[in-house]
Amino acid sequence: MSAIPSDLNDPATRGADLLRRPHWTPAAATGIALVIAALLALPLVSLLRIAAIGDAEIWPHLAAYVIPNAAAQTVLLLAGVAVVTTVAGAGAAWLVTTFRFPGRGILLWLLPLPLALPTYIAAYVYGDTLDAAGPLQSALRALFGWHAASDYWFPPVRSLPGAILIIGFVLYPYVYLAARAMFQTQCAIFIDAARATGASSARAMRDIALPLARPALAVGVALALLETLNDIGATEYLGVQTLTLSVFTTWLNRGSLPGAAQIALAMLAIVAALIAFEAYGRRHQRYQSVQDNRVTAPVVLHGGRAALALIACLVPVAFGFLIPAGFLLREAILRSLRGGIDPALLRHGVTTITLAANATLVILLLGLAATLARRLVPWRLIAGGVSIATLGYAIPGTVLALGLLGPLVAIDDTINWLTLRVSGTNIGLILAGSSAALIIAYNVRFLAIAIGFMQAGLARIPNEFDEVARACGAGPARLVGDIHLPLLRPALWGAALLVFVDCLKELPMTLLLRPLNTETLSTYIYQFASRGNFEDGALAALLIVSVGLLPVIRMVHLAEANPAARTKRGK
Amino acid sequence: MFAAAKPLVWALVALGALTAAGGAFAQSGEVNVYTYRETKLIQPLFDAFTKDTGVKVNIISASSGLEQRIKSEGERSPADVLLTVDIGRLEDAVRAGITQPIVSPALDKVVAAQYRDPEGHWAGISLRARVVYASKERVKQDSITYEELADPKWKGKICIRSGQHIYNNALIAAFIAKHGEAKAEEWLRGVKANLAQKPSGGDRETARDVAAGKCDLGIGNTYYWALMATSEAQKPWADATKVILPTFDGGGTHVNVSGVALAKYAPNKANAMTLIEWLTGEKAQHIYADVNYEYPLRTGVAVNPIIAGYGTLKPDTLELSKVAVAKKAAAALVDKVGFDN
Numbered sequence: 001m002s003a004i005p006s007d008l009n010d011p012a013t014r015g016a017d018l019l020r021r022p023h024w025t026p027a028a029a030t031g032i033a034l035v036i037a038a039l040l041a042l043p044l045v046s047l048l049r050i051a052a053i054g055d056a057e058i059w060p061h062l063a064a065y066v067i068p069n070a071a072a073q074t075v076l077l078l079a080g081v082a083v084v085t086t087v088a089g090a091g092a093a094w095l096v097t098t099f100r101f102p103g104r105g106i107l108l109w110l111l112p113l114p115l116a117l118p119t120y121i122a123a124y125v126y127g128d129t130l131d132a133a134g135p136l137q138s139a140l141r142a143l144f145g146w147h148a149a150s151d152y153w154f155p156p157v158r159s160l161p162g163a164i165l166i167i168g169f170v171l172y173p174y175v176y177l178a179a180r181a182m183f184q185t186q187c188a189i190f191i192d193a194a195r196a197t198g199a200s201s202a203r204a205m206r207d208i209a210l211p212l213a214r215p216a217l218a219v220g221v222a223l224a225l226l227e228t229l230n231d232i233g234a235t236e237y238l239g240v241q242t243l244t245l246s247v248f249t250t251w252l253n254r255g256s257l258p259g260a261a262q263i264a265l266a267m268l269a270i271v272a273a274l275i276a277f278e279a280y281g282r283r284h285q286r287y288q289s290v291q292d293n294r295v296t297a298p299v300v301l302h303g304g305r306a307a308l309a310l311i312a313c314l315v316p317v318a319f320g321f322l323i324p325a326g327f328l329l330r331e332a333i334l335r336s337l338r339g340g341i342d343p344a345l346l347r348h349g350v351t352t353i354t355l356a357a358n359a360t361l362v363i364l365l366l367g368l369a370a371t372l373a374r375r376l377v378p379w380r381l382i383a384g385g386v387s388i389a390t391l392g393y394a395i396p397g398t399v400l401a402l403g404l405l406g407p408l409v410a411i412d413d414t415i416n417w418l419t420l421r422v423s424g425t426n427i428g429l430i431l432a433g434s435s436a437a438l439i440i441a442y443n444v445r446f447l448a449i450a451i452g453f454m455q456a457g458l459a460r461i462p463n464e465f466d467e468v469a470r471a472c473g474a475g476p477a478r479l480v481g482d483i484h485l486p487l488l489r490p491a492l493w494g495a496a497l498l499v500f501v502d503c504l505k506e507l508p509m510t511l512l513l514r515p516l517n518t519e520t521l522s523t524y525i526y527q528f529a530s531r532g533n534f535e536d537g538a539l540a541a542l543l544i545v546s547v548g549l550l551p552v553i554r555m556v557h558l559a560e561a562n563p564a565a566r567t568k569r570g571k
Numbered sequence: 572m573f574a575a576a577k578p579l580v581w582a583l584v585a586l587g588a589l590t591a592a593g594g595a596f597a598q599s600g601e602v603n604v605y606t607y608r609e610t611k612l613i614q615p616l617f618d619a620f621t622k623d624t625g626v627k628v629n630i631i632s633a634s635s636g637l638e639q640r641i642k643s644e645g646e647r648s649p650a651d652v653l654l655t656v657d658i659g660r661l662e663d664a665v666r667a668g669i670t671q672p673i674v675s676p677a678l679d680k681v682v683a684a685q686y687r688d689p690e691g692h693w694a695g696i697s698l699r700a701r702v703v704y705a706s707k708e709r710v711k712q713d714s715i716t717y718e719e720l721a722d723p724k725w726k727g728k729i730c731i732r733s734g735q736h737i738y739n740n741a742l743i744a745a746f747i748a749k750h751g752e753a754k755a756e757e758w759l760r761g762v763k764a765n766l767a768q769k770p771s772g773g774d775r776e777t778a779r780d781v782a783a784g785k786c787d788l789g790i791g792n793t794y795y796w797a798l799m800a801t802s803e804a805q806k807p808w809a810d811a812t813k814v815i816l817p818t819f820d821g822g823g824t825h826v827n828v829s830g831v832a833l834a835k836y837a838p839n840k841a842n843a844m845t846l847i848e849w850l851t852g853e854k855a856q857h858i859y860a861d862v863n864y865e866y867p868l869r870t871g872v873a874v875n876p877i878i879a880g881y882g883t884l885k886p887d888t889l890e891l892s893k894v895a896v897a898k899k900a901a902a903a904l905v906d907k908v909g910f911d912n
Contacts, residue, residue: 061903061906065903065906065907065909066906069909069912127772127776131772131776131779131780131783131785132779132780132783132784132785133779133780133782133783133808137783138783147784148709148783148784148785149780149783149784149785150727150767150784150785150786151784156768156769158768158769158771158772158776159769159771236733237771237772237773238771239733239769239770239771239772239911241911241912248635249735249902251635252635252737253735253737253740253898253899253901253902253905254899254902254903254906255663255898255899255902257639338803398635398636401636402636402639405639405640405643405644406643408643409643409644409645409647412647413645413647416647426647428647428649429644429647429648429649432643432644433644433647433649511632511633511634512633512635512636512637512640513640514631515631516603516629516630516631516649517629517630517631518631519610523632526634527609527610527611527612527632528609528611530609530634531609531611531612531798532773532774532775532776532795532798533775533798533802535804
């Protein structure tokens with residue numbers, strides 16, 4: 001079970017040539033898998049210990065008044081976000097892949113941009129613009145001569161449907177990027193075949209492209225839903241009583257940290273089960289090995305149809321990025337003109353980028369090691385260890401941070417014990433009290449993205465390559481260096497950029513674990529938001545978006561480069 | 572382009588290693604503050620403190636979990652002072668065993684006993700009141716009781732943020748402490764029946780909704796309104812509303828403290844005590860009044876004119892520790908009546 005479904009080849013087909021490998025490979029792979037599994041085991045064991053303290057008193061209350069409503073709201077929210085992200089993400093990916101229409105070139109760049117926008121910021125922007133006192137409703141009142149907001153009905157933005165739309169339109173790029181990559185390469189040959197038999201584009205989409213893209217869609221939707229499940233800022237503001245929120249109220253208000261840990265672990269178990277179930281559903285399907293990178297012949301659209309396609313793709317971009325970013329830009333300019341620019345912002349920006357870059361580097365190295373270990377040594381133990389490591393993405397950030405505190409301090413205490421023995425000095429909390437805590441926390445949380453991307457990338461390299469290389473006498477080092485790494489480059493970049501952007505945006509773990517006097521752009525904005533003045537943080541929000549944009553653009557550049565040429569270069 | 576990025580990446584890595592190594596220590600001439608208050612809000616205070624005393628203030632601000640962090644850090648915790656809002660959080664810190672008594676005759680002299688822990692584990696610094704933002708146009712009365720918020724005459728006319736937010740949690744806890752759980756449940760059901768919309772947003776959104784006519788009454792904290800009244804963009808919302816200081820039947824207005832606790836293993840205890848005493852001194856109390864729009868707790872320091880414009884605050888006399896005790900029951904009550912659903 002893995003937080004990110006991947007389509008790895010059946011280990012059974014590869015077990016046989018294990019004997020031909022130098023003996024250190026399995027040992028090294030086992031070591032890597034264990035280290036990575038330990039990384040997640042740290043907070044998990046610490047949470048289990050908190051949960052095991054137990055709080056029997058609170059459960060009848062939770063079961064009667066809290067969980068039913070929270071579970072229902074969570075399921076509805078997730079279902080809604082799944083629908084919005086799939087329709088917007090897969091729909092847009094299909095349109096820009098299958099058709100040619102005016103504006104498509106720009107859309108290829110615009111469609112992934114909402115990735116750079118933190119969900120809670122989008123929630124604040126829409127709350128401000130669409131609520132009763134916002135510009136839209138004020139204009140409507142002036143236009144129709146209504147006196148007060150109670151004189152008419154307007155769909156409330158702070159509501160479950162509001163949350164579904166706002167979160168869905170910000171998170172659809174996860175699905176879009178996965179679907180686009182799949183439609184571009186894997187499906188082309190089949191769609192061409194379907195068209196040759198006279199099937200319409202829509203039928204080709206329904207019967208061929210969508211089923212073939214299912215693993216990619218599953219990865220994208222899973223990421224979007226886990227991101228939704230981790231959210232607390234947007235849902236709390238929009239008044240949606242999710243299970244994640246109930247973890248917090250159980251801890252902070254109902255005064256039961258064990259109860260909170262129990263809810264969080266139960267949620268984790270359900271997520272793990274769902275993901276395992278999805279993977280089980282696809283257990284007999286093989287997606288790998290279509291190596292024909294021909295791009296399918298596009299259908300050129302004209303007139304009304306072209307306009308429709310353009311509008312269909314513009315809607316998610318506008319709601320997910322252009323409108324909120326435009327709002328932030330306006331507020332940032334207004335405020336900077338009036339009050340000047342906070343000189344500390346530059347320092348916070350550098351801190352944010354430094355932290356994100358360091359964390360990304362470590363996450364990539366660990367993720368790559370784990371993925372390769374799993375490919376080279378098809379042992380269940382290793383696959384299991386790697387899968388456990390990816391569960392970190394399914395634990396809400398603050399809960400994860402709480403779970404990490406204990407183990408980090410325990411390690412620090414050991415280090416201090418050692419240094420006292422050896423040199424007589426007390427060096428303090430060298431992990432828990434420094435940025436190391438954040439880097440470790442980001443690793444636990446975002447390793448799943450890196451591993452998910454790399455496994456998907458590796459699965460597209462046929463096993464025959466490995467076998468041929470080995471037959472020619474290449475050892476594991478040469479196999480990885482000469483075959484896997486070059487072919488993995490797009491996946492590596494994709495993972496790097498997504499992880500980097502996620503680290504930039506991360507709020508709850510950063511808030512709780514950061515060292516003294518350390519402020520990231522996210523935590524900087526948060527203090528304005530919690531004071532009811534999030535617009536004062538508009539410039540910082542815009543900085544996150546701009547820094548996040550650079551990798552997103554790089555990612556688009558990579559994805560849109562001619563896949564055939566790329567593969568040739570790689571080979 | 573990305574080949575050029577490589578040295579940059581390594582520079583960042585090196586920088587990260589340096590930051591990692593640098594952050595961990597506390598030196599003399601410093602004091603480490605863990606706080607739930609926003610940095611922007613307390614920075615003017617700390618700047619003034621450093622100017623007065625030469626002691627540098629290091630800050631970690633968060634929204635939750637600082638008690639757990641200090642507890643986990645144990646004896647090596649760099650925390651000297653925990654600065655927070657809400658009596659419940661102060662009591663949580665005491666219960667978590669991460670505090671030590673503040674022994675300061677100077678502080679005892681200027682802060683009324685009602686706003687200090689009898690054992691000295693926390694001390695209040697400033698007050699805020701939970702009040703009613705009323706539509707100037709649609710609400711004629713200038714006084715109201717908390718009990719009246721459940722009166723059916725307000726049906727569909729009240730806006731409020733989540734009942735689980737600490738500000739509302741403390742208000743409901745105070746109601747329980749004063750009237751008992753059964754009465755409080757009846758009251759909370761009444762308030763719920765009067766809501767114009769599902770609880771959401773924050774106090775600022777509540778004020779906006781009153782101003783735009785979504786509801787007639789909103790529940791919010793005193794300083795939010797003052798912040799709106801002094802902000803160019805938000806002034807229209809303040810202009811359309813008035814602040815009524817509600818009272819409990821036969822009692823006063825519900826107030827909560829922002830307060831301070833001394834960490835059990837404070838490595839810079841002397842500096843921490845200097846800071847705590849300084850925070851209750853004249854200069855700091857004026858900053859609390861005029862920059863943060865809170866009620867200063869030091870006797871003799873005047874409130875800001877905007878806050879004074881609400882009328883004379885008559886804080887309820889119920890001990891805050893009793894409010895803290897009832898907080899869990901208040902959270903359960905919010906669940907039971909489905910206040911946020």
